[in-house]
Amino acid sequence: MDNPAAWITTAARRLAVDAIRRARTASRALPALAAAAREVGDPVDVFAFNGDERLELILTVCHPEVAEETRLALALRFACGVPTRDVATMLLIAETTMAARLTRAKKHLHDSPIRFALADVRQVSERMPDALSVIALMYTVGYAAPTHEDAARLRADAIALARDAHRVGVGGSETSGLLALLLLTEARSASRVDATGEMVELATADRTLWDRRMLEEGESLATSALTSGTGRFALQAGIAGIHALAPSWEETDWDGIARLYEGLVDLWPSPPARLARIVARGYSSAVGAANARLELDADDELFSGATAAQAFAVRAELDILSGERASARDDLRASAARTADPVVRRHLERRIASLGD
Structure with a gap:
């Protein structure tokens, strides 16, 4: 996951360094909501929830009456402390649109008669998939800027939450x-x-x-x-x-990796997953770089929006594997022009220089 072709094995979104500095995983932005969640009747299936308060807050805001994307945004913003503009970037939505959605969602949660019960195994089970997605995105925030002072702490917090979720025994x-x-x-x-x-x-x-x-x-x-x-x-x-x-x-074992990506794309056909599958197929013996490049060129969506920089970088790697150095230079330049992270951009520029004229 450390070269241009491997960035896209996760749903990584390169966040600005100042956003990472402000991220605070133990945020208490929704204390009233969390308190209200405890005002419940007798649950049907009672069990002992042994996760920490941060996991409780994430589960609380993953409300079933709110759209999935907005649930994730609520948890990232209020349980993980990620600023609204960076939540919007991560989820590929305009900041103003995201802010409006968060405002409406908070009001809806406040007015909803549904209250989350930690002792109800059914409710915890239903909300756990969203909580896992939030934890994965939290880790991504720290992973995106490994040299920043907050990065290691953010990744450690995400791992601690993942351990909590695993310990709860639901999911x-x-x-x-x-x-x-x-x-x-x-x-x-x-x-x-x-x-x-x-x-x-x-x-x-x-x-x-x-x-x-x-x-x-x-x-x-x-x-x-x-x-x-x-x-x-x-x-x-x-x-x-x-x-x-x-x-x-x-x-x-690229053939093994490619087979797993086939299953992943069938289950989760997101642009990052599709792009990662193309990388694996490009290195696999069954497909190869030239055919993988044709598959990449046929997926126009990958060259727009948040995956554009990665898509050009991946095409450059496939070009290099196919011996197309001139085309690879052009694609690396296109990737660098679309990359905000200075560390990644310098890496791409070194790759361009290594290919010569």
Whole structure:
């Protein structure tokens, strides 16, 4: 996940550094709502909720009467402290539109007769998928700027919340899958940038820096998740696990990764997932770079909006694999022109320089 072709294995959205500074995972922006959520009658299925207050708040704002996208936005904004404009960027919505939606959603939650009961296993189970998505996006905020002072804390908070969700015991294989995905990703964090803060490609990363204990825990959880289910996070964890198990870049099981991405796109056909599948197919023996490039060119949506920079970077990698260096330079320039993150842009510029004239 550390070179242009691998950014898109998650739904990463490059947030501004000042937004990351303001992110606060223990926000208490909705105390009245959280208090009201406890005013419930006798639940049908009672169990002991053992997650922390942050997970409780995320579950509380993931209200079934609010549209899914708005539920995620509410949790990111008020439970995780992500500013409205960056929530809007992450979810590909105009800031003014997002602000209006959040205002309406807060009023709707305040007026709704539905109250969330932590002791009701059915309600917790129904809301847990949204909570897992919020935790994954929270980790992304910290992952997007690894050299920033808040990045490690944000990632650690997301992992702690994923552990809480897993400990609660509701959500099936997806709680194992999310925790596995975050651990397998975090285990490689020490090799993501060099001593000067510049990006390091996964292909050339020093794998001796990877946290073996974290990898082992993540691999065990990923195996468990894929054994008992094939949800979105279980599949992503499996992909991360294959990368982690590979002794080197050259020995990566790209055919296995491509098969897992096929299942992921069938389940979650988002632009980032489709783009990642093309990368894997480009490296696989069954498809190859030239055919994968044709598939990429046929998916016009990937070259617009938030995935445009990544799509051009991926096409450049496929060009390089196909021996099309001139086309690769053009695509890398197009990617750099659409990239706001200075660390990523410098990486792309070095790639351009390495290809010569």
